[in-house]
Structures are given as C-alpha cells and as structure tokens.
Amino acid sequence: MKKVYGIVFGGMSFEHEISVVSAITLKKVLEGFDLRFIFLSAEREFYLIDAADMKSTYFSRGGYKKAKKLRLTKGDFEVPGVFGAKAAGIDCMINLIHGGDGEDGKMASLFDFYGVPYIGPGIEASVLSFNKLYTKLYAKELGVKTVDYQLIRRGEAYDVTFDLPVIIKPLRLGSSIGVSIVKDVSELEYALDVAFEFDSDVLVEPFIPNVREFNLAGCKTGEFDLSIIENPQKEEFLDFDKKYLDFSRDGKPAAADIAPELAASMHACFRTLYGELFEGSLIRCDFFVIDDEVYLNEINPIPGSMANYLFEDFKATIEALGTHLPRKRNIKIDYLYINKIQSSKGKV
C-alpha cells in the first residue's frame, strides 16, 4: 500500500506565510504521492485541509476555519467526533513549518512525544540550527570554519570591534527579519535596537561584500544523498519579500561552475555538520567561499519547499528518507530502584 505522508505547515511563526507557500509548492513537486495537508493556524489549532483548497488565498481569507480540526494523539493525528475520534491515517509526517514552532524544536518535540514518525530535524538539531551562535560553536568544534563574530547580550555594554560595514543579526530568527547592514557608525545603535526587538542576543559579523555564496542540500538515506551545489543569485542580502518568492521555487537551476576540489570540500563540510544529529531531516547548508576556503553561513533544517529544485529526483529522495528515520530509544521502567530502596527499608 502507498505510504501516506502528512505535510504540516503554518504555525505561530514570522514565517507562517512562507510555510503556506512552501506547502503549496510541495504539493506540486510531490505529485503522485498520497498526501495529507495539516495546517497549524496562528492560534495553534491543527486543521485537515482538502488538497483542492491548497491555495494561498484560502488561508489568507480564513477559509481553513471551516476545515476539520485535528488533535495529536499516539502515533497519529485524529479527528475528534461525538462518537469517538477517527485516526487521520498518516504514516509519516513532513515538518514544513519554517521558523518558530517548526524549527525551534516544538514540532519535533510533539512528534517525538506522541511517537509520530516524521521527516524533519529533531529537538536538538532544531535548537542548534535555530540559534546562530550555537551553529557557529558547533561548526567550529567540528572543524568547519564560520565567519568571525561578536555576541552582544541585551542590556550589556558593547564595543563593536570590527571595521564597518558589519551585519547585525538577532540570534534566533530566520528569513532576514531584524537583520541590518551597518555601513556608517551613526546607523549602529538603531540597527541594534531593531535586532533587540526580536531577540535578547545579537550577533555582529563583518559584512563581506560580493562574497561567493553556495547552497548544498542533502540528507542521509543509509548513504548521503547530496544535491547539486547552487550559486544563488542574490541581492546584497535577501529581504523578506524576495525570500518569500524563493520559497515557491520548483524550477531546476544549473549547478554552480566550481572546481571539483571546492565542491569536495563543501561535501565534506556538509557530511561533518550533518553527522548523526540531523538524521531524519533534509537540510540545506549555506556556505560562503572566501579565499578558496569554505565557511558555513547557516544551516536550514527545513529549507523553503525543501530545496526540491536542487535534487535530481526529489521524489526518490523523500521516499528514501522516509524509510531512514532515526530509531527512537524506548526506555523500560522497571521500578528496580524503588523496590530495592523499599525493601532495604523493610517496607515491601
């Protein structure tokens, strides 16, 4: 029988809308799959959406409010009803909630807790890639270079030591929200204020104009299944509108024209970073290349429309990934210690 995949999207997230766009794109590129669409509203209610309703205006106009509500239960979603609940019949979820709820560890936690199999980053992988500082510390620990930085914590005195221009980033948000490039010292305070609106901690990095940027996606399906390397055509940096359009991509770009050594070096960095931590997820690593050295810029553990356009046979990749999800450890509780202590007290 055909495997039923559930795509969860939306969420209480600054990237709610691009998640809707991502899900609509995935419906298109996974044509032929047996898909269920599960929308998480901004109010954190789950709805089962008819495939025919998978249009952005259906959500913006609130049409989903008339859809069936779902509830998470052991191993599945269910539709509650007067005469008992009915299982949604999903074999494997695909977490497509970008930003908050999806990439901050909540969705992974819910699925792990209820024992629902899913494609997507686990709790730790989520937290690690959601926080730009942790990403850097992790990469550095594993010997992968990252751009130099300074951490500024809210309320603490700061002294930016890099030469301008610098780039100011809230520690925990994706999609360029709260990010500024500071070219003149007079703009610094305002840029920091903006970033601190979104986060208690801010990263300052030297801004490298015209840096060569490359994207590489992949997952582990027994062996590594790596995508082509793309050299994305970017403006100075992607603002939210441009990134939004980026999430609806499904056309195939050309692979970047780079030396095989450089490609091999990116592949090696990808494998190191992915490790066992990201098992079960399809991630996209965004690299910078500076003086022929590879630097990790960021890890997207749920890339827009799952970076489908970078894979030669995206459907095959997803199918293989769905059969290579990390095993969850079940722990047997035998009350050995309580029994032992009680018996030593003479209480058993």
Next chain:
Amino acid sequence: MKKVYGIVFGGMSFEHEISVVSAITLKKVLEGFDLRFIFLSAEREFYLIDAADMKSTYFSRGGYKKAKKLRLTKGDFEVPGVFGAKAAGIDCMINLIHGGDGEDGKMASLFDFYGVPYIGPGIEASVLSFNKLYTKLYAKELGVKTVDYQLIRRGEAYDVTFDLPVIIKPLRLGSSIGVSIVKDVSELEYALDVAFEFDSDVLVEPFIPNVREFNLAGCKTGEFDLSIIENPQKEEFLDFDKKYLDFSRDGKPAAADIAPELAASMHACFRTLYGELFEGSLIRCDFFVIDDEVYLNEINPIPGSMANYLFEDFKATIEALGTHLPRKRNIKIDYLYINKIQSSKGKV
C-alpha cells in the same frame, strides 16, 4: 485565591524513578501549597494522582493505572469525559521530570505549544544543559571556565590525549548513567563501548581526584535569588543508587566554609550562565574549584527535589518564581505578504 501548582513527574526517562522520589519530596517541602500531581507514565500517558497516593510503591505497583487520565489542551490539562472534558484548573506547572522528556526540551515544548505557564527550563535552555558539549561551548563563550575535554563521535577513530585517569561520559545523559572512570588503558575500550551504548557522542575529560566541588542553585525573580553554596560530600563520583537517595533530600546542609571572594566568583559565574536563557527555571550549577579558579561542571536545569534544601525559604522562592515567568511572544499573522503577492498578480 490560592494559586494551583501542578507538578509533572515521571516520564520516559532513565531518571523516571528519581523523578517520582523528587515529586514525593516536593509534596512534603511545599506543604500548604495547593498542589496537583500529574504523573507521566513510561507509556507517556498523563494521570492525575491523588495527594494521598503520592508514595513510591503506588507507582512501582502500577496503582496509577486506575487514576484519571489527563490530556493537554490550551492553557491547561483536562480530564476527558463522555459529556465533554473538564479542565484540571492548574495555574502554573512545575516541570519535575528529570532526564529524558523533562530536560531534553519535550516538556517545555508541550507547555509552550499549548500555552501552559510553567516553572522549568525552556526548550533551548533544556537542550543546552542536556548536552554536555553544548554546555561547555556556551560557558566558554561567556567566559566561564570548564574542564578540558575531547569529543569522540561514534565510529570515528580516536586517540585519547589526556593522561590517565580520565572520565568518560555520554554526551546527553544525567545521573552518571554510562559514565566511567578509566584508570588503566586496558579499560578504555570497554568504557567507551558502554558510553556509546547510550549516545552517539562521548566526552573524555581528565579525571581530577579529590577535586573540590560546590553546588549553587538559584533563579531570577526580578533580581537573582541565590541559594547557599554547598560542598556536597561525595564519593569518587555519585553512582545511581547514591544519587537516587540524593533526590529525596529535604534537610538543610551547612553552607560551605569558603572565602568570600570564591563565593562571589561562583555567584558571578551563576549569573552569567543563567542570563535570560534560564528565566523561569530554578537551576543548580555544579562547580569545581581548581587552584582557586571556578570551573563549571554541569548545569542541572531541573535539580533533584529542586534543590529545596539549599534555599532558606524555598516556598517563598517558588512563589516568587511563579510570578516571574518569561513572557512568550505572540506573533500576529496578517497574511500581508500573500495578499500583496496575489494583488501584484492581479488575483485579488
């Protein structure tokens, strides 16, 4: 009206049983509080436990299976029933699940997702302190010393460079599970095998015999509310049985007899580590002192019986903490981008 606190304990965790002991201790030390006891079974079912049944044998004998089942819902737990569900009426949860489920981010995620106020570490704080490597990287980043280490990843070649004895620790487990002290090189491989049973990554640290160890607990309730500093009387290292008994502590120890400068230094480390990250939780930092310098050993974001014995007025601390929980950001979804894009396509 009196605030109703719900204590959640148990969980699918190697520390399930000590969580039961912790909860029983908390019942005693929070006498006079309006408490509800919510047991999470090894099968991940929530049960509402009568206060009179809060005895360890009630759980080891499976008595809880006859208790009322609970379900998480918006802002509260509820008791499902034929004629609709009844809210449990809890104002604030206390997360007392040690180890997996409690300290790995799952409980924080569930409470955040359902909007249930809780005392306990948030998702990121959980992941950070659950993973001993991330704890070290975080501390180092903030200028707090930690013991030197080597990371070994499963399946990779290794070469332990420290002089023996060393201590081998799985990256993600508490309560000394899978931990060994290796005194002779012949024991190394076996110790690593044991640790890799529990984790894909292992830390190797120089083992420092007779190191001076100190515990300091605290939380932020507007200002910092710090406990006394204790010099715990320990064996070489605490094995599970001894640690187990440690979780039922409620007697007051004497404060460690240390120089004011050293105490001040530990206080400063604690404040730095706690930062904004641990807001809403009562944590215990375990420090080593080597050559009069303070080193972080580990952060316990849900210490056994909440380290009640270290506080002068534990009830007052909990009451104050319950009114100083971090504010969660609500995100307004206005579908501005979808509308804009639709209108630019002439579709609205």
